[in-house]
Amino acid sequence: MAMKVNVLNFESRKCPAFALPSAVGSCRYPKFFVASTLPSRSKPAREARVQVTHSMPPHKIEILKSIEGWAHDNILVHLKPVEKCWQPQDFLPDPASDGFHDQVKELRERAKEIPDDYFVVLVGNMVTEEALPTYLTMLNTIDGMRDETGTDATPWAIWARAWTAEENRHGDLLNKYLYLSGRVDMKQVEKTVQYLVGSGMDPAMENNPYLGSIYTSFQERATFMVHGNMARQAMEHGSIKLAQICGTIAADEKRHETAYTKIAGKLFEVDPDTTMLAFANMMKKKISMPAHLMYDGRDDNLFHHFWAVDQRLGIYTAGDYADILEHMVARWKVENITGLSAEGQEAQDYVCNLSPRIRRLGERAREMAKQAPKVPFSWIYDREVQL
Amino acid sequence: MASVSANFVCSRTSIRLPNQMITSKSLRLATVGWGRTPGFPRLTSSRFQISCAAKQETVDKVCEIVRKQLALPADKEITPQTTFTDLGADSLDTVEIVMGLEEEFDITVQEDNQDNISCIQEAADLIEQLVANKS
Numbered sequence: 001m002a003m004k005v006n007v008l009n010f011e012s013r014k015c016p017a018f019a020l021p022s023a024v025g026s027c028r029y030p031k032f033f034v035a036s037t038l039p040s041r042s043k044p045a046r047e048a049r050v051q052v053t054h055s056m057p058p059h060k061i062e063i064l065k066s067i068e069g070w071a072h073d074n075i076l077v078h079l080k081p082v083e084k085c086w087q088p089q090d091f092l093p094d095p096a097s098d099g100f101h102d103q104v105k106e107l108r109e110r111a112k113e114i115p116d117d118y119f120v121v122l123v124g125n126m127v128t129e130e131a132l133p134t135y136l137t138m139l140n141t142i143d144g145m146r147d148e149t150g151t152d153a154t155p156w157a158i159w160a161r162a163w164t165a166e167e168n169r170h171g172d173l174l175n176k177y178l179y180l181s182g183r184v185d186m187k188q189v190e191k192t193v194q195y196l197v198g199s200g201m202d203p204a205m206e207n208n209p210y211l212g213s214i215y216t217s218f219q220e221r222a223t224f225m226v227h228g229n230m231a232r233q234a235m236e237h238g239s240i241k242l243a244q245i246c247g248t249i250a251a252d253e254k255r256h257e258t259a260y261t262k263i264a265g266k267l268f269e270v271d272p273d274t275t276m277l278a279f280a281n282m283m284k285k286k287i288s289m290p291a292h293l294m295y296d297g298r299d300d301n302l303f304h305h306f307w308a309v310d311q312r313l314g315i316y317t318a319g320d321y322a323d324i325l326e327h328m329v330a331r332w333k334v335e336n337i338t339g340l341s342a343e344g345q346e347a348q349d350y351v352c353n354l355s356p357r358i359r360r361l362g363e364r365a366r367e368m369a370k371q372a373p374k375v376p377f378s379w380i381y382d383r384e385v386q387l
Numbered sequence: 388m389a390s391v392s393a394n395f396v397c398s399r400t401s402i403r404l405p406n407q408m409i410t411s412k413s414l415r416l417a418t419v420g421w422g423r424t425p426g427f428p429r430l431t432s433s434r435f436q437i438s439c440a441a442k443q444e445t446v447d448k449v450c451e452i453v454r455k456q457l458a459l460p461a462d463k464e465i466t467p468q469t470t471f472t473d474l475g476a477d478s479l480d481t482v483e484i485v486m487g488l489e490e491e492f493d494i495t496v497q498e499d500n501q502d503n504i505s506c507i508q509e510a511a512d513l514i515e516q517l518v519a520n521k522s
Binding site: 284357360361364 | 477479482483486
């Protein structure tokens, strides 16, 4: 059974850790994603978080080994052969063609018609994608799954490398689009990427593949929804090309979601009690966004501000978070799992009853929302956007 | 079953925390934080100042709401100084307790105040102040 640990993120006796609309920026929706912060070079440490590591009991490695054959046959099929993959060039002006300058001009004309707030979210998404080195690092922190040599032949290592390779195109494509669009301060955007890669991320996976499988399933679905919503809104703003870009990225994320969800599903099948505890554990800690340590050298609350715009535009909301949770509960048939320990049953009750609580929280935050201020974003030359 | 807890006292502006290895089997203390943590979680050391203590009736009502939210057994003792975290409330529970108090007393708790409620007495005191401000 996985060690159950209560990780108290900053919870001191004085502090209820769950916050609804913050005093800064009066965000409409609850910021209930874990967002611990790590020091950048220029900023001193302020808060500390006790991290738990290697929370999976060592003997459970055997379970991971026992499903490697299954993973080889059922997970790697969700990778696309490179020769069949799209590349960023497929969606961008062709520098080798005579029409290059006209194509760029067209791209910039379309981009002019897209509002600043959309671009703020697009930049945030691009920065998130560009922090890919961190995500491969995180996959390789996982006991039983890590790539020990860089060319391991386990299905986990093969998947992690190929997944990274597929994801790499997302950041490249968004980067080039933003560069050509002329709508954003690329240096500030690039600085943000550098800060973020330097900061890492803290999803509290504890080197634990059970926790990791839950986190990745949830996160890939979230990112699928985000890019899908960006595609839809790009269409509404009249940019078919950008809609195609975001839609194509979303399709990749969907395929990835399928794979990660299958891994978690298999763990539910072979070790239901541990996986159930892991599910409750991750939901209690909350699924943090990968770019939660985002910083641009100027705005101490950058992630919070980006997040507020993200939610206002309906790209990813508290309701979406609850939807994903419900989807996972249904997908893994969590309600029907039997033979659980007492703790396992408690965990089962928790996850099965959590989504309405989250929705209520979201509704309350919406009701309580004061007039949100406008804040400047360095990514758009300090132009202001409504939170 | 292992549990990990850490109590830090940090004001919003004070900064330095040592980066140290806790010599326990699988724990590591990470220094974190340059930016203001977006809402969750935050530390505040500024104690909420109350002008006078709440009525017993209010304290009792708060206890009732807390008991219900946390599904506490009837024989579980609660004092006004008992903190929510003492009772096993997680962050979601605490927010829902506040929501329950808002409904019961027909008040709105602003976020600044919410951060300073960590025990029964503080909740009751805040409620009375908000109710008094209303009338």
